[in-house]
Amino acid sequence: MDTRRLFRTFALPLATVGLLVSGCTAAGPSSGESDAPGAAGRAAPSAALKPYYGQKLDWRECGVPGFECATMKAPLDYAEPEGDSIELAVSRVKAKGPGKRLGSLLVNPGGPGGSAIGYLQAYAGIGYPAPVRARYDMVAVDPRGVARSEPVECLSGPEMDEYTQVDQTPDDAAEASRLEQAYKDFAAGCEKLSGKILPHVSTEEAARDMDIARAVLGDEKLNYVGASYGTFLGATYAELFPDRAGRLVLDGAMDPALPARELNRDQTAGFETAFKAFAADCVKQADCPLGRTSVADATARLKDFFAKLDASPVPTGEDRRLGESLATTGVIAAMYDDGAWPQLRSALAAAQDGEGAQLLAMADSYYEREADGSYANLMFANAAVNCLDLPAAFDGTDAVRAALPTFEKASPVFGRGFAWASLNCGFWPTQATGKAHAIEAKGAGPIVVVGTTRDPATPYKWAESLAGQLSSGRLLTYDGDGHTAYGRGSDCIDTAINTYLLEGEAPQDGKRC
Known part of the structure; x- marks a missing residue:
């Protein structure tokens, strides 16, 4: 298991549902425009930034029929905008009506590290409600360091295979030392292969890139739907450019006021909540592999199963065997969407019978491992941004070790693993530039913050907190399971968000679905 503060979500089947791990928070504004929070939203771009804001995109057909792609430039370092630039990949599908065009709607699936373009072309650009797609150009920008935008690279496929199998619940000093060395090797690989970009993939910089995208797309204000980590990206944009913030939907919200340890511990509790919901459902099913008595018994059985895999991994039909780390990752992946629960029951039953292929496939999906053994850069970008x-x-x-009791209290099932996974940034080669702080975004119009009550990756209380921090926040609650809410089957949620996006009418603060 590698829970390195990753919150990405795709509203797609499990095969494309990604990882998670707890949060991030940006530093204060620091560009060539203004050092005062919110002032950048009222100021014109500095002379050094004007060429970026005035660039013209050369659109071309690409990939999926109906979608266009282009390349946009941004400063590598906003503190020195006259220096090197970075190329960012952009994709769109144009609004086709009926109805008056409302401009562009940028989307981001979270992560950090999730490909916004992949999300757009596989889901948002064809799966968002038809009235929204009819009136907005659906647009995605892969953030710097992600996927098509000069991706961060760290390890080869075989090296990642080895890394994902390292024991993340060490039982003694030797195992702890091996885990520590794995984190050091990962960080060293990132520095070796991506040292130039590593200091410049922060959320603040990505938010500034979005403002350039807004300008070159011809929009006066940014309209945006961000999921999971994408909520932090959107909130950061509103903090930097409140006067340019249009209709913003932040679904599966993060809490930017929390430091990393608290974020990780909160997320640990979130997965415990999600597992209890799964277990409560499982014990009612005839095929439940965790018994049919109680949630407590199911929890004990899963912990016992993980312990057995730690001692003796099971075969998977390939060179890799299913040990505790990969099995835990597979279980975590299924917590994102209650639609994956039947698949998890089947995978757990098979693994208990000595066949680990199904649970391994779920872990591979989480890590975005391809059939040829290569990996997308999701995990690399995730660490780079978070750290x-x-x-x-x-x-x-x-x-x-000192914090283990509090993590295990938060989750008897996942606590130890989440605590040890939180060590990864301790060996990062670049110093953190951000810090935890509340985001108010004074001067922005209504911002819709969506929280799901039993969300594993972004606990509901984070949505409550962010909505309270934002001076114009409107909390929209979905009483349900899984990660995020928009487009996941709730007519109440979808109607509220569609009305906001199409008519500008935000839901009443505190509305529940």
Whole structure:
């Protein structure tokens, strides 16, 4: 298991549902425009930034029929905008009506590290409600360091295979040392292969890139739907450019006021809540592999199963065997969407019978591992952004051991693994530039913050907190399971968000569905 603060979500089947791990927060504004929070939203771009804001995109057909792609330039370092630039991939599908065109609607699936273009072309551009797609050009920008936008690279496919199998619940000093070395090797690989870009993939910089995208797309204000980590990206944009913030939907919200350790611990509790919901459903099913008595018994059985895999991994039909780390990752992947629960029951039953292929496939989906053994850069970008956005949760193994009781209290099932996974940024080669702080975004119009009550990756209380921080926040609650709410089957949620996007009428603060 590798839970390195990843919150991405796709509203897609499990095969494309990604990872999770707890949060990030940006530093204060620091570009060539203004150092005062919110002032950048009222100021014209500096002379050094004008060429970026005035660039013209050369659109071409690409990939999926009906979609266009282009390349946009942004400063590599906003503190030195006259220096090197970075190329960012952009994609869109134009509004076709009926109805008056409302401009562009940028989408981001979260992560950090999830490909916005992949999300657009596989889901949002064809799966968002038809009235929304009819009146908006649906647009995605892969954030810097992600997918098609000069991706961060760290390890080869075989190296990632080895990395994902490292024991993340060490039982002794030797195992803890091996885990620590794995984190150091991962960080060293990122520095070796992507050292130039690593200091410049923060959420603040990505938000500034979105403002350039807004300008070159010809929009006066940014309209945006961000999921999971994408909520932090959207909130950061509103903080930097409140006067340019249009209709913003932040679904599956993060809490930018929390430091890394608290974020990770909260997320640990979120997965415990999600597992209890799964277990409560499982014990009612005839095929439940965790017994049919109680949630407590199901929890004990899963912990026992993980312990057995730690001692003796099971075959999968390939060179890799299913040990505790990969099995835990497979279970975590299914917590994102209650539609994956039947698949998880089947995979757990098979693994208990000594056949680990199904659960391995779920872990591979989480890590975005391809059939040829290669990996997308999701995990690499995730670490790079998170470790830049916030100071590390822990600086060494002693600090993790001291915090284990609180993590295990938060989740008897996942606590130890989440605590040790929180150590990864402790060995990062670049210093964090961000810090935890509340985001108010004074001067922005109504911002819709969506929270799901039993969301594993972004606990509901984070949505409550962010909506309370934002001066114009409107909390929209979905009483349900899974990660995020828009487009997941709730007519109440979808209608509220569609009305906001199409008519500008935000739901009443506190509305529940």
